[in-house]
Amino acid sequence: MFDLFIAMVKEEWRVHSTMFGSISFALFPVMIFWIAFMGSFLLPLMRQALPAGELSLILHANYLMLGFMVGAFGLLGGEVMNRRFGQASLLAYSARSLPLPERFIFANFVVKDTLYYIVLWVLPLALGFILASPFIGVPVTLPLLLTLTLTLSFLSGLCTVFFLSSVYSRSKPALAAILVVLAGIAGGYALLAGGNPARLFPPVRLFAAFSWLNLALSCAVIVVLFCVSIALFTPEPPGPTKHVREMLTPLARRLSFFPTPPLAAKDLIDMYRSGGVVGQTLFSFLIPLVVIWFFLSLLNGYLPSYGVLLEFSLVTGVIASTMYTWVTMFDTFGAYACLPVSVSTLIKSKIASFSVLQLIPAVFISLVAVLSGQAIYLVPALVLCLSVSFYSLGITVWLTGLSPSVLVYNVKVMATYLILIGIVLVILSSIVFAAPFSALAAVLLFVPAAWFARLGFAKWDAREQPGF
Known part of the structure; x- marks a missing residue:
């Protein structure tokens, strides 16, 4: 065989x-x-x-x-x-x-x-x-x-x-x-x-x-x-057939502040009913980061008292950005081709779903800061984590559109991603180690994040969507 x-x-x-x-x-x-x-x-x-x-x-x-x-x-x-x-x-x-x-x-x-x-x-x-x-x-x-x-x-x-x-x-x-x-x-x-x-x-x-x-x-x-x-x-x-109540209308109403509430609600419902929210959070986010925390804590003797938390926030931000892959992995544009929905509209709905999922890293970093005795640095850690996450998201949207899990193996895409992310991570690491509250300046990353996302909307609207 x-x-x-x-x-x-x-x-x-x-x-x-x-x-x-x-x-x-x-x-x-x-x-x-x-x-x-x-x-x-x-x-x-x-x-x-x-x-x-x-x-x-x-x-x-x-x-x-x-x-x-x-x-x-x-x-x-x-x-x-x-x-x-x-x-x-x-x-x-x-x-x-x-x-x-x-x-x-x-x-x-x-x-x-x-x-x-x-x-x-x-x-x-x-x-x-x-x-x-x-x-x-x-x-x-x-x-x-x-x-x-x-x-x-x-x-x-x-x-x-x-x-x-x-x-x-x-x-x-x-x-x-x-x-x-x-x-x-x-x-x-x-x-x-x-x-x-x-x-x-x-x-x-x-x-x-x-x-x-x-x-x-x-x-x-x-x-x-x-x-x-x-x-x-x-x-x-395993188990008996599941019967679920109608969730789309009430959830879409709660997400009404997003540009495409029904599509964002549909993504979250799909993940919830398939077990993806709990499963992906546990196996692709929490377990890896808990283990990484143990390894990073070994550097306490070589970093400032706040260094491990802020470095961990950077790592968490990068991993949190992969949540965009969760909402795009098994959802291609072909299923929406018969609807009056553009590629950019669908991407915006994925960004909305991604934004809701960012509550997970926010709560996680808050718990880590409190349990590690570094609650005084909670706000800089949160700003650092979420800013890096959304900055990485903007680059991902620009480079990969609706196919981040596939196009990552394109050499040009991967090299561009590593350079753009790597430069920012090195600069932020240097700054926050010198002055921890300077991490608040990371909020400026939302500006290039929005710019990259807009480039992505125009780029993928102009391209024929592949069938994979």
Whole structure:
């Protein structure tokens, strides 16, 4: 049955290369490699501010978060197997027409997606560091070990969220119980041992002191989580048929201050009834950020007392901007083509839905500020988070329109996005560390955010919408 996996890999290549060209898609890992290669030459300068061990923690945390962000296959299982990718008919739907078990097909789909993420994101970065190591005086064994541990970090994050999302699709009370147990273990370790549970992360321990036991432990955890997640997979939602009350009219009335209340209400109702609001918030937002907070808190000795909170607000703002993907992932313009609705009108409705969802990061940052004893910096943290989120949204609308989850693999789009976001993040980081309340100036980002959004309205109204 290896033929099915190979066919899925070819299908993935053909889908993306058809959208924006084979060369452009093939250059994506080259771009990541080049960023890693050039960035490696900054390591000697960064070591003056942070020890090498703390830098490795940040890098492992980033790849763990990447795994978290892409690993919620349990939420997407029904979408994958029930042909809800817009107008695309994928091989994963073959369970409906071929004598193949649905669980087997879904396992191949997950492995294929995981391989693609490793090839596109993990290996190019590692190769860039490996080739740069002779020029910066780093023994080649270090980047080789880092390649192994970063891969394990990514897979650990992916399989953990895959497992949790699969449990969520089966039983929400069971997921709640698991999260309570994990929180209790982490809290107990912090109180009794006086240490940060992030240091128990197997790939980090493996990087700090390589041993075959740590390697076996890391691999065993990943394999067990993956196998259990596949066993829990179900293409059909469990439980009895749901009956829901009419929500469109009252919700549209509450959203009447937006330009397109019915469309915005429709998006929010779709997410609510499909479980997307709770599921995406939990697996694509809360869990990754809670883990990132533990990793960032390890830098308390190297940053000002308020530094971790404000840096965390920047990270939260970037992740919160991906909520635009939540409301566009399975909604193409084709379904609206017969209505008197322009592309820009539909995008505006998505922005309205996105704005409502920003209550989630606002509440989250407020709780983090209070619980960490940094409530005095709550307002600067909120301004920083929401300003970065809406600025990133404006750029996303301009570059990707209604297809952010697809066009991100266009090299030109991704490079432009990274440059425009990266410059702002570096400037804001420098300013807020010097004077925390200067973060209030980040509200000025709403001006370029609105400008980029208007450019996007004009750009996508003038283009024929693709069918994917």
